[in-house]
Amino acid sequence: MKLLVCISKAPDTTSKIAFTDNNTKFDENGVQYIVNPYDEWYALVRALELVEAKGGTVTTITVGTSADDATIRKALAIGANDAVRIDTEAKDAYYVAKQIAEYAKDKGYDIVLTGKETINYNGAQIGGMIAELLDMPYVSLAEKLDVDGDTAKLERDVLGGTEVVEVKLPFALSAAKGMAEQRIPNMRGIMAARKKPLQVVPPVDVEPLTEVISYEMPPAKSACKYIDPDNMDELVELLHNEAKVI
């Protein structure tokens, strides 16, 4: 089985969110980057489990500059066989998806795995766009994945429940919580990762479709109003008359 896992970097979940350059750029000052958790914990780890059980290779692919190499090495340390980096700044979701689709289109990958979203942009766009560009079926928000021969069986989150679905290889998916458990790379993995191939590929010419022109912080919350634990009637009254939510 030949699996391709799309890996993006994301700021650590405890990062302070702030912006610079007149609120047009994310302030990277003091920010620690990690592999986007949905890409790492779920997509990458499940891909590794599958090839460990059934044979095959796991390649990671990232659209980014050399600043992304540290997170790519982390993915290799967890166990991916090799990595590809398309050497350009990610401009928007379509730009990234098109780069990956152009690279992947004639390489015969059986499954293209993405995380369900990145924790910084929350776009949830890349997987669906890649699937469309490669003309593949797409299973979004997958929580379980098993492969038997040329058929995969998955469970995914849908409105009001969980759907059990079946799809023929090749296909694309986005991975959500439940698909696998986080793996901590060991020292042997970290040493091996240094020698694993990281192929740097030039980008193709793509016009981004969107552009972030500015960022804003949400308005500050007004102070919390405290209610005596023995006076829940007052809380109900406030929720009804003041907040108007019940």
Next chain:
Amino acid sequence: MSVLVFVESKHGKVSKAGFQAVTYGSKIGEVTAVTFGDVDPSVLGEYGAKKVLLHKGLKEANDQQSTRLVVEAVKETGADIIVFSKDQAGKAIASRVSAALEAGLASGAIALPVTDNGFVVKTNVFSGKAFANVKIKTDKKIISLIPNSFPAEKVGGTAEIVEVSYDLGEAGVKVLELKTQGEGVPLPEAEIVVSGGRGLKGPENWWMIEDLAKTLGAATACSRPVADIGWRPHHEHVGQTGLAIRPNLYIAAGISGAIQHLAGVNGSKTIVVINTDPEAPFFKAADYGVVGDAFEVLPKLNEAVKKFKANQ
């Protein structure tokens, strides 16, 4: 401007988020809704759709077939703007349609587009800790709207219903089974959510959360540690790596309010926090705080709500 709104249907019913998307679209221009399955789509007229394209042949929101349905509907209507709800199906279909039409997608909108300098949509980023103003640079524009960020409004119109029979091709993904989450309110659609954390000490104490939720007609949720140790199912986990929700009322009991949890709930209109620790960070994000033991406060609150409901 001509606006096309994709509305999901399930088990013969139009989704609530679909009504919100139709109302949103009607504030931008003249709305044609496109939906599928065995539904009575006339109800969409009440929320502002002038026309509904109904594809009865499609029974479920398969992303490949729904994408073709939307692409064909765009051709037929010449729509400039295409609106999706950013729910489970909408996420997949909006991104496919964006790639198919090479039309820019503003994912996770929380407000109407601003058009005095191009076409700019405010979206949620950093799990709700910030907003990004996204400019769509293509002629055709796609917006996916976060459920519950824009209320559905009944305007009482009627829509012309047109049955369509576009060729939607094969469905690559075959649905074998749907496991429903029971009778409760689905969490992403819920207007009121009651949520519990480690402070509840064990799954056997969840009846306090469930009782209050039942009284309020609310959905139940939990913090990440609670889902990780298996007290509650994963689909109830709200937070940065779980579900992001925007109910009108979020009641959190025994949750300290780590930054990752806040990221999933800070879009809620009103937040009530119940915690024994007055220093719990969650109180900083709360509208109403109760410093007290959830084991005492939750049953009392439940009784107070029951009394209130009885007098309504």
